[in-house]
Amino acid sequence: MMLIASVMLWSCADDTSQIDELMAAQEATLEEQLQILNNQGEFYNFNLKILDGNDPIEGATVALSSSKSGEVEEISSTSDANGNVFFTNFKVGGNYISISKENYYTVNGIINFKFEEGYNYEIVNGNVVPIERNETAILPLYAADGSxxxxxxxxxxxxxxxxxxxxxxxxxxxxxxxxxxxxxxxxxxDGLKISEYTVSLxxxxxxxxxxxxxxxxxxxxxxxxxxxxxxxxxxxxxxxxxxxxxxxxxxxxxxxxxxxxxxxxxxxxxxPNIRGIIATTTSPPAGGEGLEILLSKVGRAIDLNRYSYDQYVYPTTSRESNNITYRFFAGYKYQGNPQLKITDENGGNFRADIHMEFALEKIDMTNAGKYHPNQYVEIAVDRMKDGVRYNVFYFVVYADNSGEISQEVMDDRIDDYMRDNYIAGFGNNFRRITEDFDSLVVRFGESQFSGGFPANGKLGYNAKIERLDIRNRGESYVDPSFEFIGGNPSQAAIMDVSYFGCRWAIELINASVSSPYQIVPEIDFLYSNDNFYNLSSNKITLDSTVYDFYDDESIEKVLKIVDGKVDFDFNLKYYTGFVSDQMPDVDIENISSEPAAVTFALNEEGGIDFVDGYFSGRGYSEPFEVTISPTIEGLPGENANIKIRGGRYNAYGEYIWQGEVEIIDSGSGYIExxxxxxxxxxxxxxxxxxxxxxxxxxxxxxxxxxxxxxxx
Structure with a gap:
């Protein structure tokens, strides 16, 4: 709290002979002299003026309190017509001051009168000589009524x-x-200080x-x-x-x-918005409990794209086709066609043709042959199948000046084909071969030189799988594994399936139902879809029709309740609308029954005017009874009475009230x-x-x- 206090102070010095006091104190020490003179009030006169604005206040009581010789001493005086109060003979140091007047706020504080040699006294020949000081202050008083x-x-x-x-x-x-x-x-x-100044009433x-x-x-x-x-x-x-x-x-x-x-x-x-009228409804039977769901994986076809081939470096890249995720490596340096083996405990009838591709790397010459010098010689690359030779393609080489096809001549020619890259089948420019083969061989053209003979050599090549040409995707597969067998490769081809998503057949198990069902429960599936877990949309499928598993509008087409048990309508078989390679987690939320509720708008007499809000409740098998009373016992209101009307029954026998009532008696006196x-x-x-x-x-x-x- 901050206070307004205007204080004006001034002083004057008047040297006065204090013969009697000095005589009484001449034998005392300086300290004892000071104490004696202070107790006799020889150092100060104090004049206080009390004002209301600029107007003096008469009749205000001013009290000064101090400690003298271990006892509290109080002196007081009353302001005159000019607002003045004059004090003499009071103790130097801290004095408690109180200013009061009826119908005014009281002023309290502490006044300290300065006390030091040269200001209040002198020492003359070992004796204390007082210097009397007159201090004057102006303090306001405030009228209690603010006037x-x-x-x-x-x-x-x-x-x-x-x-x-x-x-x-x-x-x-x-x-x-x-x-x-x-x-x-x-x-x-300098001689006066006022502290701890308070004004109160x-x-x-x-x-x-x-x-x-x-x-x-x-x-x-x-x-x-x-x-x-x-x-x-x-x-x-x-x-x-x-x-x-x-x-x-x-x-x-x-x-x-x-x-x-x-x-x-x-x-x-x-x-809280609480009405003084409350409707209590009869409670429905307890909700159902104990349903279990058994899921079993449903086999499917291996729905890969018809042509599956290696476009990326294995194993860093996966590919996806119809909820199948796999990685494919084409193999390295096959000598002949491999065969595809698929292992699955349930599935069958998948068939795919393996198309290969190859590229020549070298021909090791075993016989240089004898041709006309610089003769044009055709060289055939043939596939061998069951001992029969079938041509694949030709290329040309020229004999040297001596009529031979030396290793150097052959190496240079193959290097030309690899470098120019205009004929498939050399180096990194692979040539597709769609027919099966056991091996690839080389055949040199005949010599036209008299007494000559054809050259001979051994073919060096890299063959790998170019694609799978799927002829039949099969059926009933749940966890297929792929293996490429034969072909004598340096490294066999790999097809690694990391995700094979299937639907799951749903079987409802009521053997453990401990409380009969009146309300169909809500069912959620948590399933893995290619390593990402999702909360399902709860769609289930029957043939080509998809239903929501718990939506009120469509569940009636899927589920039914018979004798407190949950079953599929018409005992049909249903499957999840999603696919997953791992068994989904099933969360069955049994819906607790809930009493219905209804609220009313009241008329001027405090009786029921109309229904302004309702809740149908859950789990009723028939219309319910309603009792109406004041919300808190002892409140006014009586005689209101209604009857539940209308409503419908859903497909599994639950009564659904739709807010219709018959007001038999509106009653009166209820509080809104x-x-x-x-x-x-x-x-x-x-x-x-x-x-x-x-x-x-x-x-x-x-x-x-x-x-x-x-x-x-």
Whole structure:
């Protein structure tokens, strides 16, 4: 709290002979002399002027208290018509000062009178000689009703909603509203200091106002002819708040008092909307429990693309085809066609032709032959199958000047073909061969030279799988593995299947049902789709039709309840609408039965006007009964009576109410809202920071609003 106090002080020195005192103290030490003279009040005179603005205040009582010889000594005086109070013969040092007058704020503080050699006394020939000082101060008093010329007022009403069961606001009785106002400095002379300066009335400081029983507060603050800056300090408060609420522990509505917080920094929460009329419905049978689901993998065809071939480097790249993920390596240096072997415990009838490709790397000459010099010689590359030779393609070489096809001539010619890359079948330029073969051989053209003979050599080549030409994708495969056998390769081809997604047959098992079903449960599948786990969309399939496994509109086409057990309609076989290579996890959520609920709009007499909200409930096998009563025992309201009408039965025998009722008796006297208060936030009618001048009254009403409740 900051206070306004204007203090003017001045002093004068008057050297006076103190013969009697010196004679009494001449035998004492200096310290004893000082104490004797101080106790006799020989050092100061104090003149205090008390004002209201510039007007003197007569009749104010001023008391000075100090400790003398271990005892508290108090002297007091009353201000005269000019507002003056004069004190002599008081102790130097700390004095407690109190200024009071009826219908004024009381001023309290501590006045310290300076006491040091050269200012208050001199030492002459070993004796203390006092220097008497006159100190004068001017202090204000403030009228308790704010009517003085040196005061301003802030007033208003403080309301709050500490009782939500009534619309009328309450008052924040006993709360203290404060004003933080500008403090002016206190000017004092060297010989006088005033500290711990307070202005209060009945233990309430100046600048504070207590909210009375009518909700009103008034704050008196110092004022002057110039404007002063003022800021209201409004406390955060905690109160017990009465309201109606639903107690989850007792599962009932009741009136209670909850600890609640109010203030500008609170985030207010909603007010429970509770009506004074409640409908209680008969409970449906308990929900079903115990259904189990058995899944079994359903075989499928190996739906690879018709032509599957190596485009990428194994094993860094996988390929996907129709929910099959695999890696394929074409093999290295096959000498003949391999055969494909597929292993699967259930599947069969997959068939694919293996197309190979090859490229010549060299021909090791075993006989250079004898031809005309530089003769054009055709060389045939043939495939051998079951001992029979079949030509694949030809290329040309020229004999040298001596008519021979030496190793050097052959190597140079093959290098030319590899480098020029215009004929497939050399180096990295592979040539496809679609027919099976056991090996590839070379055949040299006949010599036209008299007495000549053809050359001969051994073919060196790299053959690998070019593609699989799928002729039949087979059926009933669940976990196929592929193996390439034969062909005498340096490294065999590989087809590695990492994911083979299949559908899963669904079997409903009711053997462990412990509580009869009236409501079809919700069923979720968690399944792996190529190493990524997904929560299924719960689609299931029958032939080409896909159904949602728990949606109310389509489940009636799929599931039924018979004698408390869950089964597929018409006992048909259903499968998952998704595919997975691993058995899915199944989550069966049994739906608990729930009582129906209904709410009403009331008429002017507090009777039922119409249904304005309802919940059909779950698990009913027939229309239910409704009992209507006041929400809390002891509240008014009687005789309301209704009958449930309409509704329908779904495919598995559950009764679905659709909100239709017959009002047999509207009743009367029921309360519309047990907490009729509308949520309201903290508010002030105007700024909390403002300027004020002497004699002015500023009005600020404060509404703490509906508060923030703490629900345990």
């Amino acid at each position: 003085g010329k040196n005061t301003s007022k802030i007033a208003g009403k403080v309301t709050m909603q500490s009782d939500l069961t009534t619309e009328e606001p309450e008052f924040a009785v006993g709360e203290i509203i404060k004003a933080d106002f500008t403090k002016e400095g206190i000017d004092v002379s 009945n233990d309430i400081e100046l600048g504070s106002g207590v909210v009375d029983s009518a909700g009103n507060y008034t704050i008196i603050i110092p004022g002057n002819t110039a404007t002063s800056n003022v800021e209201l300090v409004i406390p955060e408060i905690k109160r017990q708040q009465r309201l109606a609420f639903y107690n989850s522990e007792t599962e009932s509505y009741e009136y209670t008092n909850l600890e609640s917080y109010f203030g500008i920094n609170q985030e207010y929460n909603g007010i 809202k047990l907490n009729p208060v509308v949520l309201s936030n903290f508010a002030v009618t105007g700024d909390v920071s403002f300027k004020v001048v002497a004699g002015q009254t500023i009005y600020r009403d404060i509404n703490y609003g509906s508060g923030r409740r703490i629900y345990e």
